[in-house]
Amino acid sequence: MKVFLSTDMEGTAGVVAWEQCVGDGPQAEAGRRLLLAEVNAAIEGAVAGGATDVVVNDSHSTMRNLPADRLAGGASYVSGAHKPLYMMQGLDDSFGACLFVSYHGSVGAAAGLSHTYNPNAVIEARLDGRVTGEAGINALVAAHYGVPVVLVTGDRCACDETAALIPGVHSAVVKEHVSRVAAHSLHPELACELIKLQARAAVQTAADAPPPRFDPGVLELSVRTTDIAEAASWVRGVDRTGPRELRIHGDTHLGTYRSFCAAILLTRTVAEIR
Template identity: 40%
Template sequence: MKVLISADMEGISGIVHPSETNPGGYDYERGRARMTAEVNAAVAGVLEAVPAAEVLVADAHASFRNLLPEELDRRARLVRGQPRPLGMLAGLDDDTDAVLFVGYHARAGGGPGVLAHTIGAGILDVRLDGRSTGEIGLNAALAGFHGAPVVLITGDDAACAELRELVPAALNVAVKRALGQAATVALHPDEARDQVHRAAAKAVRRHDQVPLVTLTGPLKVEVDLYGPYTVDLAVLVPGVTRAPGARTVAFTAADVAEAYRLVQLLAQLALITPG
């Protein structure tokens, strides 16, 4: 059995402020240690249920260099750094049997959600055939495209509800309850890890009972960008056009994989500032 754990940071128990998720910020080092420990709980749960499982962990936050490699469970392999194919789901392929989302956050506008946003600071919203979709929805659809169900999500209650709407059969662990963008009622980290461990074991045991998220192409994709300069860059990409509204671009993708790649590219363009 092959399992991919995609690990974000905003949904880790106790984390509430951007400084805790950005290198050099107040408590970032403690945040990445807690992130690593919560991921280890998921790894341990997977391997408790299926001792022979192949487990890959994709560091999926910001620069994709947050997990502490020397502290990660040595039975897992770490996917680290960027740019890379499949972004937050790097390591996914057609042989993957199950995907777990650990430390995930809700999309922008889906709150109240702790540190809710949609694919970095540069993208305000992504709509697939008119439906607003955040990182949870995009990643679940890409996993489904490769034949892998998302069997577990951990994060705040808003993130859990977002996946539950898409995949009611998936398990969820709300390690904190959102009071707002930067406020929460959180489980003790040890309790959070215990719950993640138990849920990960249960989730992989029943992976064949969880349906795939499937989106049939072609897909009409609209992306609301934060900066007008990014719109100017985006329309240089073949197939991307300026849509009504100063911040919106649109394109048609043949399938989810193509849509995902182009959205990744737009997120990188959003990091460029005028020269």
């Protein structure tokens, strides 16, 4: 079975501050080591559960946070910027399971380093009326290709938010929220053990897991400024429904996700203006 693994970074045990997950400083280097161990734990669990082929899509910041030669299980690696399907690049209908590793809580949630894609732009995202984070938005792509999302790892909030949208998803909670920049993390070795166990169970039962279902799969965004909303509305499939409100509903779930990614990319410069 082919397994797709999308990895973020803010949900890693021991990572609580931006310095640990952005840039090239010594703290970021240490953060990337912790992330690599968690990604490898998920790969090893997936392989133990029956994965024959693992594709890792690096979805965080520069999207090249991992040393390709140190990925476990002979996993292939999708890395680098300007990927059309962003956090879901590489997924298609040939996969049997999708894993989300080191995910974090949505913007507005009581969760460490909480945000939803761009913290300067998005102040809330809702999928069919329910507040969602990145896992829910990314699950649109899994739904399109009919691939079950079977595992989420990260902080408690990321796991709870994902389970609310995808009942039955396996989860590995590796840290508890204290504040947006503080957490109580499991020891990294124990976090990795938990991730490995859950990944194994998740992949073992993936054949019986349904893909995510969204009906109708409308994505609504509240954004920080009217300028962001204006620029986002230039994207096909994005309707402006209020001064700072957007509604995205493509012909397919994939179309919705593509319009969302285009809006995020297009509004980056505008969103930086304070």
